[in-house]
Amino acid sequence: MKTGYLKHLFKSNPKQWQLLIISGFLWLLFTNFQLTLNQYAQDEARFYNNVKEFISKQEIEIKRSDTLLHALSEYYSAQTLKSNLDFRHFASGLVKNNQGDMIIGLASLINRSQKAEFENQQQRLGYESFRVDDDFIFNQQQENKKYAYLPVVAVTPMNPKNSSLLAQDLFTIPKLVKKFAASLKSNSTQRILLAEKQSGNVVQISILPTYVNNNYLTSHEQRLKAVRGIVFTIEPLEQVLSKIARELFTERDLSLILRQSEDIRTTKHYFIDEDKSHHHAIDHIFNWEFIAKIPTMSNAESQSLEIRETWHLERLQTWDLLKYNLIALIIYLLIATLLIAFYRYTYHLQEIENRLKQIFATSQDAVIITDEKGHIEEWNPQAEKTFDIKREDAIGDSIVNLIMGSAKDNDLSRYSESGRIELFQRTFDLDLDNPQSQTNEVLLFNAHGKQITAEVASSILQINNNTEISLFVKDITHQRKTEEAMTQMAFYDPLTGLENRSFFKKSVTEVLKNNPYHQVSILFMDLDGFKKVNDTLGHSVGDELLKVIAKRIQTTIRDSRDKVHICRFGGDEFIIMLENVNANGAANVSKRLLNKVERTIKIAEDEMDVSGSIGIACYPDHGSDVDTLLRHADTAMYQSKAMGKNTYSLYNENMEAQLEEKLLIEKHLRNAIENDELEVYYQPQVSLSSGHINGVEALLRWHNPTLGFVPPDKFISIAEDSQLILKLGEWVAQTCIEQLQIWQQTHLANLHIAMNVSSVQFEDPDFIDQISNMMKQANLPNHLLEIELTERTVMSNVSDNIVRFNQIRSSGYGLSVDDFGTGYSSLSYLKRFPLSILKIDKSFVDGIPKDDDDKSIATAILNLAHSLNMHVVAEGVETIEQLLFLRELNCDFAQGYFISRPLPIYELEEWLQLNKGNFYYRHNDLKQLIDAESLRYENL
Numbered sequence: 001m002k003t004g005y006l007k008h009l010f011k012s013n014p015k016q017w018q019l020l021i022i023s024g025f026l027w028l029l030f031t032n033f034q035l036t037l038n039q040y041a042q043d044e045a046r047f048y049n050n051v052k053e054f055i056s057k058q059e060i061e062i063k064r065s066d067t068l069l070h071a072l073s074e075y076y077s078a079q080t081l082k083s084n085l086d087f088r089h090f091a092s093g094l095v096k097n098n099q100g101d102m103i104i105g106l107a108s109l110i111n112r113s114q115k116a117e118f119e120n121q122q123q124r125l126g127y128e129s130f131r132v133d134d135d136f137i138f139n140q141q142q143e144n145k146k147y148a149y150l151p152v153v154a155v156t157p158m159n160p161k162n163s164s165l166l167a168q169d170l171f172t173i174p175k176l177v178k179k180f181a182a183s184l185k186s187n188s189t190q191r192i193l194l195a196e197k198q199s200g201n202v203v204q205i206s207i208l209p210t211y212v213n214n215n216y217l218t219s220h221e222q223r224l225k226a227v228r229g230i231v232f233t234i235e236p237l238e239q240v241l242s243k244i245a246r247e248l249f250t251e252r253d254l255s256l257i258l259r260q261s262e263d264i265r266t267t268k269h270y271f272i273d274e275d276k277s278h279h280h281a282i283d284h285i286f287n288w289e290f291i292a293k294i295p296t297m298s299n300a301e302s303q304s305l306e307i308r309e310t311w312h313l314e315r316l317q318t319w320d321l322l323k324y325n326l327i328a329l330i331i332y333l334l335i336a337t338l339l340i341a342f343y344r345y346t347y348h349l350q351e352i353e354n355r356l357k358q359i360f361a362t363s364q365d366a367v368i369i370t371d372e373k374g375h376i377e378e379w380n381p382q383a384e385k386t387f388d389i390k391r392e393d394a395i396g397d398s399i400v401n402l403i404m405g406s407a408k409d410n411d412l413s414r415y416s417e418s419g420r421i422e423l424f425q426r427t428f429d430l431d432l433d434n435p436q437s438q439t440n441e442v443l444l445f446n447a448h449g450k451q452i453t454a455e456v457a458s459s460i461l462q463i464n465n466n467t468e469i470s471l472f473v474k475d476i477t478h479q480r481k482t483e484e485a486m487t488q489m490a491f492y493d494p495l496t497g498l499e500n501r502s503f504f505k506k507s508v509t510e511v512l513k514n515n516p517y518h519q520v521s522i523l524f525m526d527l528d529g530f531k532k533v534n535d536t537l538g539h540s541v542g543d544e545l546l547k548v549i550a551k552r553i554q555t556t557i558r559d560s561r562d563k564v565h566i567c568r569f570g571g572d573e574f575i576i577m578l579e580n581v582n583a584n585g586a587a588n589v590s591k592r593l594l595n596k597v598e599r600t601i602k603i604a605e606d607e608m609d610v611s612g613s614i615g616i617a618c619y620p621d622h623g624s625d626v627d628t629l630l631r632h633a634d635t636a637m638y639q640s641k642a643m644g645k646n647t648y649s650l651y652n653e654n655m656e657a658q659l660e661e662k663l664l665i666e667k668h669l670r671n672a673i674e675n676d677e678l679e680v681y682y683q684p685q686v687s688l689s690s691g692h693i694n695g696v697e698a699l700l701r702w703h704n705p706t707l708g709f710v711p712p713d714k715f716i717s718i719a720e721d722s723q724l725i726l727k728l729g730e731w732v733a734q735t736c737i738e739q740l741q742i743w744q745q746t747h748l749a750n751l752h753i754a755m756n757v758s759s760v761q762f763e764d765p766d767f768i769d770q771i772s773n774m775m776k777q778a779n780l781p782n783h784l785l786e787i788e789l790t791e792r793t794v795m796s797n798v799s800d801n802i803v804r805f806n807q808i809r810s811s812g813y814g815l816s817v818d819d820f821g822t823g824y825s826s827l828s829y830l831k832r833f834p835l836s837i838l839k840i841d842k843s844f845v846d847g848i849p850k851d852d853d854d855k856s857i858a859t860a861i862l863n864l865a866h867s868l869n870m871h872v873v874a875e876g877v878e879t880i881e882q883l884l885f886l887r888e889l890n891c892d893f894a895q896g897y898f899i900s901r902p903l904p905i906y907e908l909e910e911w912l913q914l915n916k917g918n919f920y921y922r923h924n925d926l927k928q929l930i931d932a933e934s935l936r937y938e939n940l
């Protein structure tokens, strides 16, 4: 047994220790008590054995005494006349063989008349003082009636003490008379016990009659006639008994008690050992004694011999005690250890059982125990909750009900018993021949037929030759739904339900990896005008719009039989992957897409128009991985934006450089104002009829130390895409207004400035207020500022624009439409717009006066504008012919290189100075020509 285990075994609470110590003490006490009893029982048995032995030894003694007396009697009877001396010789020879202080004696029977004669005879034989004496030495004595005497005539050994017996009349002992008579009658040895007068010592007197001739003395009468005395022996009883006792009993504290009921005086204690110093105090408590009562040698009923042996604790041997205590202690410790181990084991088992019961009862998993056939044997409270089936209803039922569901009862009945078992084992993937714990996800049904997605851990146990299957059922329905939702969230865009960026990229990577020889096209679409919807109608409408666009994309692409992935890449960007579609196919899909996207969208009461700019990149021509393809499709998309939006572009390598340039421009443009790199140039606009310089158009110029001069055509669109135009526009407005303010103090006070306003700026709801505040602060009349919008800006979002145009016009600002004729102006709308000026685009001026189409367009625009009370500015007038022709068409104003290039302020002011406020002033030839023409017109 390991020490650790023992440590653990005895690592207990103090109560257990107390119990252990007390029980150990009791155990030792019991052991010692048992030991004592054993020793006692052994000693007792030995005592009674010895007592038996004692009795038999006593009998041997009696027989020996009998033999001796018979020998004496025989010897004496056979002699006709014997001297006492002969008798003594004979007797002392016999006594030699006897041990102890036995006295052998001879007494003669004489009657009263023979007494004197007998005494004389004895005196003659040598006993000079022989007189029959009745003053006896024994306690028991009676008065002799003197009819007969039984004087002692010989004793051996003859010593002073024994010689006192000579001449003693034995008939003075009343018992002896009776015994003598009995002895005669039975012809056997008779015995009596007597106490010595002086010492009180008990002696045993054995007598046997002697006869004149004992041959043929068969009857009592014969013996009465032939009797001549007795032979006797006197033995000190103590000596005899002690001798036997010592041979048998070695123990101390042995006492022999002779009892004689008739005469208490003869009761005598003989202690073999009277030394009590070795006794312990405890011996007095125990005071155990072995007592045996046996007949005396005399066999008299009135007499008995009691043998007592006192039993003391000292009988227990110290070494034995130590040995047995040690053994007992070891046994105790072993038993205690085993008991504790057993107790702990059973306690532990109990604890485990309780814990298991508790777990079973409180488990958050439904715990179902079945037999190998799927019959339910146990069903915990959670199982009741999960399946809404009470335990009592579930027990004994088949678990197949949960697999099939109550709704499928009919189906269930189709299954045979073996079919059900097979279904049960297959569902939970149980292999009874190879029992292993496993976890499976299965679909189960509750009492109401509701499907439960369950994670079932199963284990197969063999208990008492029975197979028991434990199923731990965790309802993961909610978890699975959450996971599905999370997957949806992780892989799909929550707004549109399209794939999200990471999932799309992963999917495309898979497609490229699995089908490296397929052609794959990536369409990158960014919505045009989405920001405006968001800003004007709010984000919720923006979200709805994105959903509609997502749907339109899906319905457009759904036709495709090949694999597609559609992703909302972020904001208003959508990406489509088309497998097995080349550049031409992608272009066709793009066209269909753009068609669908640009259709007016109605959300609630709002109608809105957006379009898409699509960039196409194709695998493997434009990239071998998803990131490259996406980057190139994005570049192509920017190209579409740059091309005026609502179009698609196929990626080419140049686009990359253009994009890089664009990014570089954007980067430097961000700091252009702070770095004082911007300047406003002014291009004069002159009245064609008078040559009068009416105003100037403000045109932004940017000189960057790195990029050099960057023309507005390049950076304005970049500024618009990046919203930098708002900052730039504000700066331009501020510069123009400051210039107007300066001019207020000069002769140029009436000169107005036409300021280009980007659609991005104009769509800013604060734009008009911002301008008005600046004008107010500068204390300038609003008519000095003209807001110039492109035809596209004017025609987008018509309903809103009408309101804003009215606001601008009613505030006194001029409002001009730039590049007129290049867009798709609706004349009906134009009619409703409170515009002040239409600007004929340079492209129509270029062909004048040779190109009939340009002339016609210019004429039409002029007529239209004038009919709507608008003035017309012709842009890009580069030749005198153009100027004259336009003047001839009654075009109101002209601007162009022929008149002046856009000039920095100091050059403009110089130019104005030179021309004295009239373009025709310095051009004499022109003036003359005009004058001549004027005359010609007048003459007409």
Ligand SMILES: Nc1nc2c(ncn2[C@@H]2O[C@H](COP(=O)(O)O[C@H]3[C@@H](O)[C@H](n4cnc5c(=O)[nH]c(N)nc54)O[C@@H]3COP(=O)(O)O)[C@@H](O)[C@H]2O)c(=O)[nH]1
Pocket (backbone or CB within 6 Å): 683, 697, 698, 699, 700, 701, 711, 712, 713, 716, 732, 756, 757, 758, 818, 819, 875, 876, 877, 878, 895, 896, 897, 898, 902
């Ligand atoms: N939103 C803003 N747009 C601006 C601003 N400043 C300029 N612009 C726009 O940039 C476009 C290009 O402008 P720019 O390079 O300045 O070209 C203008 C003239 O220089 C040019 N022009 C004028 N006369 C002639 C000519 O006889 N020949 C010729 N080849 N070019 C000529 O035309 C441009 C004037 O354009 P327009 O505005 O249409 O009147 C241009 O679209 C500007 O609008 C700005 O501050 N904000």
